[in-house]
Amino acid sequence: MSHILVTGGAGFIGANFVxxxxxxxxxxxxxxxxKLTYAGNLESLASLKCSNRHIFSQTDICDRAALDRLFAExxxxxVVHFAAESHVDRSIEGPGGFIQTNVVGTFTLLEAARAYWSGLHGSERDVFRFLHVSTDEVFGSLQPSDPAFTETTAFAPNSPYSASKAAADHLVRAYYHTYGLPVLTTNCSNNYGPYHFPEKLIPLVLMKALAGEPLPVYxxxxxxxxxxxxxxHCAAVRAVLAKGRVGETxxxxxxxxxxxxxxxxxxxGLLDELRPKVTGSYRQQITFVADRPGHDRRYAVDSRKLQVELGWTCKETFETGLRKTVQWHLENQSWVSNVMSGLYRKGRDECHAG
Incomplete structure (x- = not known):
């Protein structure tokens, strides 16, 4: 049985990809x-419980010895590298963890992958790929009239989170140009959908709206x-992994x-339609709060390279994707409540022990 190694596969995007x-x-x-930090949730992978095609290993990507064992076995x-600390607010409050995971962790993973790849021969060496999943936040903030970010936009990160991801992107690029490691990089915009940890805007608003709490807007x-x-996004990563040009972003x-x-x-509006209140609208709960430090004003992403070279296009409009997201949230309140209570971190199934 052939394998791919996915890091951060119990997080939001990683779990959806797996x-x-x-x-x-x-x-x-x-x-x-x-690593199963606060954002790692094995309940998101419950449908894979005991599957022989899903091998879970609770491993920190900063642990070189553990990575070497996994590559060897x-x-x-x-490698599809999603693992990252990703919440901007948390990076402002405590940037150290972001440097450790996003920079040191990516470096450690690159070193382990390079050592493994260097020992491969023939077709195994030729087909190996290291795909690094990054963010549009490395490009900084756009003015209202600025064109959308392209792959050649200069990096200008404005938060500890985006700076740590920019550093990781540079390391990945350097390992291609210095060592020839066959890398690929993707820089994505804001994701939304099922299994999203309720600290980001969309799941946070959904959770607070249903609880009757104020909906904070920065x-x-x-x-x-x-x-x-x-x-x-998952379809795009698959396309890049299958057909992307080595060394490209x-x-x-x-x-x-x-x-x-x-x-x-x-x-x-969707909640008013799908789960109406007894009286009034959920819009009445909107509350404006003090802005966060260094809050980037505008992002916009130009994906034409991906569309032209690899034939990828979005299947969901914002309206269809958001409706699916709200419906999933309403139908999976136990997942949400277990996250909020902390129960998702207890009693992890032994079938997922690495």
Whole structure:
């Protein structure tokens, strides 16, 4: 059985990718490496419980010896690297963990992958790929009239989180140019969808709206983001892994730029339709709060390179993707409540022990 090694596969995007990958009959087995920080949730992978095509290892990507053992045992044909600390607010409060995981962790994983790849021969060496999943936040903030980010936009990160991801991107690039490691990089816009930890805007608003709590909106609510449904992102990563040119970077955007306030109003409208209150609208719960330090004003992502070279396009519009997200949230309240209570971190199934 052939394998791919996925890091961060119990997190939001990583778990969606693992689930999507293993839905395909005959796909490689997945060696899922996750440290299980607060954002790692094995309940998201419950449908894979005891599957012989899903091997979970609770491993820190900073642990070189553990990585070496996994490479030696499973001999993956590719690495898909999602593992990262990703919440900007947390990076402002405590940047150290972001440097450790996103920079030191990526370096350690690159070193382990390079040592493994250097020992491969023939077709095994030729087909090996290291795909690094990054963010559009490395490019900084756009002015209202600026064109969208392209793959050649200069890096200008403005938060400890985005700076740590930019550093990781540079390391990945350097390992290609210095050592020839066959790398690929994707820079995605804001993801949304199932299994999203409720600290980011969309799941946070959904959770607080249903609880009858204020819906916090930073500043004037006019910060602009490009929104990408997580299923479309997973399809993009698959396309890049299968057909991307080694050493290249591909932007992945949803072509759905919205202000944060527009997103919150749309969410409230969907909840008014799908789970109406006894009286009034969820919009009445919107509350403006003090802006966070260094809050980037606008992101927009140009994905034409990915579309033209690899034939990828989004299947979901913002409206269809958001409706699916709200419906999933309403139908999976036990998942949400277990996250909020902390129960998701207890009693982890022994079938997932690495």
């Amino acid at each position: 689930l999507d990958w293993l839905r395909e009959d005959g796909a490689d087995a997945v060696v899922n490496v996750d 499973y001999r993956p044909r590719a 500043g004037d609510g006019l910060n602009v983001r490009d929104w990408l449904y997580v299923g479309d 591909y932007n992945v955007g949803g072509n759905n730029t919205k202000t944060n306030l527009d997103v919150v109003h749309t969410l409230c």
